[in-house]
Amino acid sequence: MSSDQTAPVEPDVAEIIEIRDPEVDVEAIMARVRENVALRRAQGAYQEDLDAIAQQVLTSVLEPTPAASVAEKARDPLEAALAELNARCMVREMPFTSRAPVIGPLIVAVRNFWNWMSTKWYVLAIVQQIVAFHLAVVTAFSELVSVQRALDTEVRQLKALSEQQQATIAGLQEELRRLRSSDLPSRK
Amino acid sequence: MRIHQVGSVLALGDAVTNHIVEIDRRLSRWGFVSAIYGADIAASPVDKARPDREYAAVLDNPDDLLIYHYSAYCDNHVLYQRARQRKIFIYHNITPAEFFRPYDPFYESLCRRGRALLPELAGCDLALGVSEYNRQELLAVGFAAERSGVLPLFLGIDDFARAPRREQLVQQLKAGGVVNILFVGKVAPNKGFIDLINLFYAYHRHINPRSRLILVGARFLPRYDQVLDALVARLGLGDAVLFTNRVPLGDLKAYYEAADLFLCASQHEGFCAPLLEAMYFRIPILARGVTGVPYTLGRAGVQFHQLNYAILAELMAMLIEDGALRQQVIAGQTARLAELAPARVEEQLAAALRAVGVPAPAAQGMLP
Numbered sequence: 134m135s136s137d138q139t140a141p142v143e144p145d146v147a148e149i150i151e152i153r154d155p156e157v158d159v160e161a162i163m164a165r166v167r168e169n170v171a172l173r174r175a176q177g178a179y180q181e182d183l184d185a186i187a188q189q190v191l192t193s194v195l196e197p198t199p200a201a202s203v204a205e206k207a208r209d210p211l212e213a214a215l216a217e218l219n220a221r222c223m224v225r226e227m228p229f230t231s232r233a234p235v236i237g238p239l240i241v242a243v244r245n246f247w248n249w250m251s252t253k254w255y256v257l258a259i260v261q262q263i264v265a266f267h268l269a270v271v272t273a274f275s276e277l278v279s280v281q282r283a284l285d286t287e288v289r290q291l292k293a294l295s296e297q298q299q300a301t302i303a304g305l306q307e308e309l310r311r312l313r314s315s316d317l318p319s320r321k
Numbered sequence: 322m323r324i325h326q327v328g329s330v331l332a333l334g335d336a337v338t339n340h341i342v343e344i345d346r347r348l349s350r351w352g353f354v355s356a357i358y359g360a361d362i363a364a365s366p367v368d369k370a371r372p373d374r375e376y377a378a379v380l381d382n383p384d385d386l387l388i389y390h391y392s393a394y395c396d397n398h399v400l401y402q403r404a405r406q407r408k409i410f411i412y413h414n415i416t417p418a419e420f421f422r423p424y425d426p427f428y429e430s431l432c433r434r435g436r437a438l439l440p441e442l443a444g445c446d447l448a449l450g451v452s453e454y455n456r457q458e459l460l461a462v463g464f465a466a467e468r469s470g471v472l473p474l475f476l477g478i479d480d481f482a483r484a485p486r487r488e489q490l491v492q493q494l495k496a497g498g499v500v501n502i503l504f505v506g507k508v509a510p511n512k513g514f515i516d517l518i519n520l521f522y523a524y525h526r527h528i529n530p531r532s533r534l535i536l537v538g539a540r541f542l543p544r545y546d547q548v549l550d551a552l553v554a555r556l557g558l559g560d561a562v563l564f565t566n567r568v569p570l571g572d573l574k575a576y577y578e579a580a581d582l583f584l585c586a587s588q589h590e591g592f593c594a595p596l597l598e599a600m601y602f603r604i605p606i607l608a609r610g611v612t613g614v615p616y617t618l619g620r621a622g623v624q625f626h627q628l629n630y631a632i633l634a635e636l637m638a639m640l641i642e643d644g645a646l647r648q649q650v651i652a653g654q655t656a657r658l659a660e661l662a663p664a665r666v667e668e669q670l671a672a673a674l675r676a677v678g679v680p681a682p683a684a685q686g687m688l689p
Contacts, residue, residue, distance in 0.1 A: 149627045149629050150623060150624070151625070152623050152624075153618075153624075154649065157646070157649050157653070166635045178526075179630065186519075186555060187515050187519060190552045194544070195544065213430075216429070216430040220431065223396065238381070
């Protein structure tokens with residue numbers, strides 16, 4: 134039938150929807166869904182390709198325009214470096230442990246005592262200074278990346294505006310040419 | 322006896338933090354000395370939370386118990402690995418890194434590290450997934466099946482009951498008979514927000530223009546936000562889609578109270594606590610049946626397995642408008658909620674403690 138050839142092939146509702154509750158009449162629901170979809174399709178509904186629209190949006194937002202690609206290429210390593218800095222910025226003291234049977238706790242106690250005696254107050258203060266420095270670096274780097282992002286966006290917007298204005302100017306020039314040429318006979 | 326819970330970031334409204342707090346309440350009530358530690362406690366809703374480095378001082382006490390919550394890569398895994406006491410590992414799942422790749426290298430890196438580390442954390446007395454899905458993931462990376470189990474998340478019903486009622490917000494949302502479709506969850510790519518917006522568009526455009534999509538959850542990925550905002554604009558849904566960002570508990574309660582349908586298009590969930598909340602607020606659920614979602618729903622709610630916008634939009638309409646179907650679905654959800662009620666989870670927690678030799682009270686002793 135010709136109408137069958139033009140109608141969209143509707144997938145099996147049972148493969149799309151799952152209702153496990155035995156109290157619900159699943160077949161009746163599936164039948165009503167099928168019926169309603171067919172009815173609304175006949176009225177022209179559900180024609181748009183939403184996946185394609187979403188893909189276009191994703192591409193336009195995430196994939197750089199050729200003009201922006203240089204900036205994007207420069208930015209990706211920045212973001213990767215920022216991720217690395219974030220993941221590694223905290224330097225923390227970790228406790229000394231021993232897996233040695235029986236004498237393990239003794240080793241730990243002696244070692245902890247030695248660490249406390251020899252290094253704790255000296256090293257801990259240095260570690261705290263290092264962490265403070267790391268955090269300052271991460272903060273500064275984050276701000277730089279934010280500024281970079283904002284500048285990229287601004288450049289992209291300005292470029293889009295510029296292209297739009299160029300198109301408008303070209304259209305106006307064309308219109309002007311057309312008007313001038315149409316005026317010519319009357320001038321004669 | 323002392324029981325220490327160690328997590329990563331402790332934050333208000335976070336499902337993992339809520340779980341830690343709920344466990345802490347039970348442990349304290351049962352007479353244990355219960356402590357909570359986190360790597361980042363700056364925004365912690367718990368006054369007693371301590372920096373995780375303080376746990377280092379007690380990790381050698383053989384009589385204590387450590388409950389380690391793993392939901393993101395965190396360097397305090399070293400403390401868990403070094404602890405010389407009984408250990409329960411609770412796995413809340415980690416989002417596959419691929420979801421974050423187009424949007425944020427930091428979160429991608431964090432997730433990749435978190436998953437890569439998982440097999441190295443298998444050395445525990447008991448490994449618990451917050452869902453069977455999570456438990457299966459643990460077994461797949463080498464955790465011992467005979468020392469594993471499931472401890473579902475606690476639903477903080479009391480917190481909702483205590484939260485102030487925002488009647489004005491509820492009335493505002495319901496004004497003019499507008500249908501409210503709700504999703505709750507942080508605005509992250511694994512939560513399927515693009516599909517949510519497309520599904521809503523199909524319903525809003527072809528069935529009911531007097532409808533609104535309410536998306537409650539923290540926005541923290543600028544590039545992903547940019548995509549979602551552009552999609553909403555492209556589909557002309559600017560006035561119909563509401564991103565609330567993070568909200569206070571009273572507002573969250575109002576959004577649930579005003580909702581006609583809970584729509585979840587998540588592609589990856591370890592448990593999905595908002596499903597329980599939707600059950601509690603008697604809202605029919607339509608959810609993508611993947612990862613942890615089918616385990617949380619059980620036989621309740623309606624699941625979908627393919628993204629057919631026409632079919633799902635019609636189903637949304639039926640779940641919203643067909644009173645009899647709606648009541649049947651809600652009844653199924655209420656039954657499921659009873660299976661996951663805090664009292665049941667409490668019994669499972671006590672059983673888990675007993676399994677590692679901690680003298681937790683028997684079932685009858687726990688009931689109020």
